[in-house]
Each structure stands twice: as structure tokens, then as C-alpha cells.
Amino acid sequence: MPISLPRLLFGGLLALATTAPAAAQTTTKIDSLAIRKIYDEALLRGQSYENLRELCTKVGGRLSGSPQAEQAVQWSKIAMEKLGVDRVYLQEVMVPHWVRGAKEKAEIKPAKGKGLPLAVCALGGSVGTNGKLKAQVVEVRSMAELAALPAEKVKGKFVFFNRPMNATYIETGRAYGEAGDQRRIGASEAAKRGAVGALVRSLSLAHDDLPHTGTMRYEDNVTQVPAAAISTNGADQLSQLLKVDSDLTVELEMACQTLPDVKSYNVVGEIKGSKYPNEIITVGGHLDSWDLAQGAHDDGTGCVQSMEVLRLLKATGLRPERTVRAVMFMNEENGTRGGNKYAELAKAAKEVHVAAMESDGGGFTPRGFGIEAEPAVVRKVQQWQPLFVPYGSGDIKPGHGGTDIGPLKGQAKALIGYDCDDQRYFDIHHTAADTFDKVNRRELELGGASMAALIYLISKYGL
Known part of the structure; x- marks a missing residue:
């Protein structure tokens, strides 16, 4: 036929x-x-x-x-x-050969009231926290914003990179690539300013409780600090809480290591x-x-x-x-x-x-x-x-x-x-x-x- x-x-x-x-x-x-x-x-x-x-x-x-x-x-x-x-x-x-280890844990601790769980996962290649790491948080939307902050605003804190993917782009890969610098180099840029760790908004256009892992790299001769991804819902929640309680802390525990x-x-x-x-x-x-x-x-x-x-x-x-x-x-x-x-x-x-x-x-x-x-x-x-x-x-x-x-x-x-x-x-x-x-x-x-x-x-x- x-x-x-x-x-x-x-x-x-x-x-x-x-x-x-x-x-x-x-x-x-x-x-x-x-x-x-x-x-x-x-x-x-x-x-x-x-x-x-x-x-x-x-x-x-x-x-x-x-x-x-x-x-x-x-x-x-x-x-x-x-x-x-x-x-x-x-x-x-x-x-x-990087291994994640035990499941990561994180909690938002307001100045008053009970702690709130935060959905996180370690970024691939990150160092662990060596137990629990607790610090205040400073939120930024870009590397330029981080660089412009006075040193005392960053030192000893988590830098929270909260730039979302651009939802107006039809090609989602373009939005992913554009927002990806905070995941790839955020930890080293934060460490240069004296931060103790990096918290990164997940690279996703969805609003949910799933943290997105992905690779990150440390810059030579820069202190290696832990880097974790936060779910998009978690990032939104943390951002809102920081607006009313700038003294809140985040407690993070990760057991990852590179073999x-x-x-x-x-x-x-x-x-x-x-x-x-x-x-x-x-x-x-x-x-x-x-x-x-x-x-x-x-x-x-x-x-x-x-x-x-x-x-x-x-x-x-x-x-x-x-x-x-x-x-x-x-x-x-x-x-x-x-x-x-x-x-x-x-x-x-x-x-x-x-x-x-x-x-x-x-x-x-x-x-x-x-x-x-x-x-x-x-x-x-x-x-x-x-x-x-x-x-x-x-x-x-x-x-x-x-x-x-x-x-x-x-x-x-x-x-x-x-x-x-x-x-x-x-x-x-x-x-x-x-x-x-x-x-x-x-x-x-x-x-x-x-x-x-x-x-x-x-x-x-x-x-």
C-alpha cells in the first residue's frame, strides 16, 4: 500500500x-x-x-x-x-565526586515567635556547614546591589540572592541563563564581602516548595562558604518576613562534601x-x-x-x-x-x-x-x-x-x-x-x- x-x-x-x-x-x-x-x-x-x-x-x-x-x-x-x-x-x-550527605535542614527564626521551616537543598559543589550555621540575612537582587552594600551590612550574614527568573521571556532558557549567575558565583561574591553563606532563590518560574539544586563554583583564593537553594515559595516568604523583621536569622545545616x-x-x-x-x-x-x-x-x-x-x-x-x-x-x-x-x-x-x-x-x-x-x-x-x-x-x-x-x-x-x-x-x-x-x-x-x-x-x- x-x-x-x-x-x-x-x-x-x-x-x-x-x-x-x-x-x-x-x-x-x-x-x-x-x-x-x-x-x-x-x-x-x-x-x-x-x-x-x-x-x-x-x-x-x-x-x-x-x-x-x-x-x-x-x-x-x-x-x-x-x-x-x-x-x-x-x-x-x-x-x-560531590556527595550531598544527610538531608539538608533550614529554619527561619524570627526575633519573636516560633521558627518556620524553610525548604532548601545544597547547591552542587558546596561545602557543608559543619553542624548548624545560624546568621542574620541580607537580601539582594543582583551582584551590583551586593557590591554596593557597606561592608558592615554583609559581614557575618547570609547573603540572600532573590532575583526571580524573568517571566516575560517566551524562551524560558533565556530567563534561566540570565538569572543563573547568582547560583553559579553567588557564594564567592558573598564571601568576598565577609558573608558566612549564600541562600539562592531557585531557578524556576513555578511557585512551589521544591528547591532546585545545580552547580556552583568557588573562586580561587576566596573563602568557601556554604551555598543553598531555597524554594520559590520559601524565598517569597523569607523576603516578606525580612521586611517586617530585619533582625531575623536563618539556621542552616548541610552535610555535603567533595571527595x-x-x-x-x-x-x-x-x-x-x-x-x-x-x-x-x-x-x-x-x-x-x-x-x-x-x-x-x-x-x-x-x-x-x-x-x-x-x-x-x-x-x-x-x-x-x-x-x-x-x-x-x-x-x-x-x-x-x-x-x-x-x-x-x-x-x-x-x-x-x-x-x-x-x-x-x-x-x-x-x-x-x-x-x-x-x-x-x-x-x-x-x-x-x-x-x-x-x-x-x-x-x-x-x-x-x-x-x-x-x-x-x-x-x-x-x-x-x-x-x-x-x-x-x-x-x-x-x-x-x-x-x-x-x-x-x-x-x-x-x-x-x-x-x-x-x-x-x-x-x-x-x-
Whole structure:
């Protein structure tokens, strides 16, 4: 039975046919049929969802250096070997080993009355409090505001960074990036002014009681003070109480610590190209996750989608002309050592990378791709846009590739970020709510198909 093409696709093909020669028209029809096969396979027999179920429920949270991270390495190696790809192997990389310890505790203590519990969690990489740490609080909205305060207003206190993400931005990732400095460097900036610790409003647009962890870094030769994230509701409450009681204190207890680095691995699986085996297209997600939940959307979805790209190409018989390599990167969350190691080894081996694609924005409904490349390369990818419009993935534009593939800049012609609807992402990002049940099967499988379709085209035509 002939495959029925969506009406929108016929419109795209007709537009191309008015200017393209006959050979190009035939090629476009062949490509549209191939892409339809990819989507049909994903929607009827996709394996991303069940793979994610296994990763989340059998392994769980996978912070770099943890036993669970090691289990995830072995799980993904076996899972890719089951696909029957040409090669599966490990790349050794030393990673940080930070441990959270006992559950964090915090309490707001007004000058009068009973204490109030405060929902907190340690930021990744923070030192502990060595027992209970109690101090007054000074609230700021920016680094500039902190710098402008007199020293006596800060010394011996917690600095409370309470700048919310900008809710007016349509792209939530932009709001996240803009507000992220307080989490990343807030502790060191506070310590420079004599503070004893940093309390940071969670990077989320949601109003709830879930604190959001995430990495922070200490500046060399600056006193290391504890850094904790406060839930958005908790931050609002603390801010309001400070307005009527500037002498209140917060008591914080955290047992986190950094242990010696641990040996870990990137996991790599590949299908050799049928015509240009030495030209490589990388697709990947990060295997590590934070430890508060199962690391489902961040970034279990990106890992299983990348594995699914290999399966879809095999299952549809669309043998790639260039080598396609799926990489489960280790240590994106608190060090990016896996991505750096992959790029380092690629450069040392003088590998030719045509493109690298990353999925690290959750497993939500596909929208398209962000292309980090020279304008001519972006335009070439955009020529394929009509092939993606029928599937809701036609938003192809210049954009950020991704953290783990970033070190390949200069080696690969294009860094490509898979883009999905991110409106819900930062509600659960880096929290105890990032669990398997938050992922929709159909949205996840559509994303893997979108990624496989673009990789099929790059493999066939190059860049």
C-alpha cells in the first residue's frame, strides 16, 4: 500500500518543485518518504520510552562519581549493544565526586515567635556547614546591589540572592541563563564581602516548595562558604518576613562534601557510514543527573533519544552514508568533563566531524533545532525545513548547540541543539520532581524521530 503523505508536506514539495530541477524533485520525494518511515517506526514501535523507564526506575539519579552513575554506564553500554550497531565502547574520564550527605535542614527564626521551616537543598559543589550555621540575612537582587552594600551590612550574614527568573521571556532558557549567575558565583561574591553563606532563590518560574539544586563554583583564593537553594515559595516568604523583621536569622545545616575524583566513562555507540565512514555525525545527551530524583527530563530523555536515532536508522534500513555516533556524555551537570574528553580524543585522532547534535532540554513536544554554525551552513539546513513542518519540527534557526558538544566548536561544521517546548522544563529541572512519570511517551518518541530525520539528511548530503 502506498504511504500517504500529509497535506502540508505536499505543499512543501510543490513549492520546491517550482524552482528545482527534476532530479532534485525526485530526491526530495525520496527524502520525504524516508522521513515518513522514520516517524512511523518511532510512533508505532519506538523504544525510547521503555528505555527511559529502565534507566529511571532501575538506576535512578546518577550524579557523577556515584555508584548509580557507574550502573548507568553499564546499562547504556548493554542497551546499545542490544541494538546491534557496529561498535560500542567506553571513553575513560575522571569526574568530580560531590556527595550531598544527610538531608539538608533550614529554619527561619524570627526575633519573636516560633521558627518556620524553610525548604532548601545544597547547591552542587558546596561545602557543608559543619553542624548548624545560624546568621542574620541580607537580601539582594543582583551582584551590583551586593557590591554596593557597606561592608558592615554583609559581614557575618547570609547573603540572600532573590532575583526571580524573568517571566516575560517566551524562551524560558533565556530567563534561566540570565538569572543563573547568582547560583553559579553567588557564594564567592558573598564571601568576598565577609558573608558566612549564600541562600539562592531557585531557578524556576513555578511557585512551589521544591528547591532546585545545580552547580556552583568557588573562586580561587576566596573563602568557601556554604551555598543553598531555597524554594520559590520559601524565598517569597523569607523576603516578606525580612521586611517586617530585619533582625531575623536563618539556621542552616548541610552535610555535603567533595571527595577525590572518580574514574568514569562516556558511552559511545556507532553505525559506520556506508560511503564516508571517516566523516562523523555525533548525537548525544548527558548520562549523569542530579541526585534529588531520577533525572528523567534532565537528561535521561536526551540519552534514550540519541540511542533511538541509531535504532531508527537500522530499523528503517536507512544506512547512513556518514558515520553516526551516539554518545552518552558523563559529568555535564557539575564539570562537563565528558564533553571535554570527547572533543580532546576526537582532536587527537584527527577525526572529521561534520556535525554534532545534543538533546538536553527535556523530552517535551518537538519544535525544531538551533544551529550554531556559519550562516551558509545554517541556510543549508534551513532548506530542509519543508520536510519537518508536517511533524511540528520546522522551527530551524540559529541557536545554541549544547554544553557537551560545545568543546567540538571548531572541529564540527555545525553544533545543533534539539529544541522542544520548554515551558514546563524549569518547573521540575534539578528537583525531586524530575521523575519518569513526568515524561509523555508520544512527545518523547516524536523528538527522537525529529533528531533521526535531520541526521539522516546530514548523513546523505553533508554540510
